Amino acid sequence: MTVSDTVWIIGASMTKFGRYPDKDVVDLGSEAALAALADSGKTIFDMDLMAVGNLYEANGMVGQRIQKQIGQTGIPCYNTANACATGASAVRIAHTAIKAGEARMAIAVGVEQMGKSGLLGGAGRAKGDRKVFEPSGRYGAVMSPEGVLGTGIMPGVFAQAGMEYARQHDGVGFEQFARVAEKNHKHSVLNPLAQYQKEFSLEQIMGAEVVAYPNTLLMCCPTGDGAAAVVLASDEVVRQLDPDQRRRAVKISASVLTSDPWTESAQVQPDVNTLTRQAADQAYEQAGVDPQDLDLVELHDCFATAELLHYDNLRLCEPGGAGEFIDSGGPWRDGRIPVNVSGGLISKGHPLGATGVANLYEVTTHLRGEAGDRQIEGAKVGLTHVIGLGSACAVHILEKPAA
């Protein structure tokens, strides 16, 4: 095997996101894997490596359990867990192995079955236990600090991140955040793979139940089940594909993963900006692509506030101009840089481990010109972004090769 300068996506798939009470992670992961393999014209017996991202059963050897359904060939299998960047991290493993010449072809799968569990955490101690204050943990806490010393769970963290941006920049407030959700719900109507395909007015969104101001229920992603997979291949493999398959190959021009660099405020409130900016800047440099060249972006809108920040972090707007960008319609599907034409996490859904692979499926499908009703006409360059709190951020830039 030889080192591959470029790594290609030759197969991609995702299940419809939603609720699958009659299936398990192995069913969902196998379904996505088999569909991506079929799409690539290859089989599991051609793969040199498998990487599988899953969070809820991270200690359960999900990758090997999928192999036991679709083909046991003895290849290396990696199971990854990296919060909401779990699926994208699996893709990074497959990517680096091909780039290094250790694999000619590899499959990456992201899968999650969340059911209806929320992201708010469970109740505290069981009733009847005798309660005596004892300091525990790295902060010597005698009781749960959640709701007493502020909030540390997702909706509030991303609400505070949005409000910090609103403090720094004029023209950003509740209405701008709500417009993000208005756009993504509207976009999802065209995506048959989305968990929800329902349009809402700005008034309905702003008037919905508040979860953590400024995010209302219609500005938060749902929980759900689903899977996505991509088959990656080296230059050598792509050269040998039959012409119809080769035309559909999509080039990975950049693949980047970052973690948090030290910042002062991140000691108490996760800083979702700095690592995203660093990932984006590295990706643009790797790909030799300018943000203004992008035809579409799938970014991590776990909450509406988050999407607005990432317009700025990913350099889609002028510095500080995220409010103006959404107000002017820039990220709508007919705007300057369409963002989340899939409906985004807010409406397409967010089965955690699947998300970072599903956004590659979405952009790949547009670059191939196969996105049906939601196709962005003539799309040649696209970017995907995910961030897992804690934090891990992945950015990929994909390009349609010149014919």
Added chain:
Amino acid sequence: MSKQVPIVDYLVLDGDQPHLEANACAECGALYFDRRNACARCGAQSFERRALAGSGTVRAFTIVHRAAPGVKTPYVSAVVDLDGGGVVKSNLVDVEPDPEQIALGMPVQMVTYVAGTDDEGTEAIAFGYAPADASHPENGA
């Protein structure tokens, strides 16, 4: 008077002078509230305790309406930039949970209060931040 303990060990009750104390990196001054193995900014392994100011300004806030069972809602969570250095997160107190009543950048002052009592009668003392004009400088635990 019943026995009192701080809700977290970086709150120092200290009689009528309750304040926050951080682990400050001896090399670069980075501040941490948790138990440390090394400095994540510069790698140094020695720390000194540093008392932080009780006053600061609101850097960000959210009004939480949906929470885990047992957490009283609505409440206001805020990230506060402390005067003289340090960033801390806690609840805003003595404010209405209404976005119209809370301003980003508004000055606040730390206050302490009883957050809970255990089965031996020991009180857990928590801290929060009140609008600076409404706070009581002599407020003790």
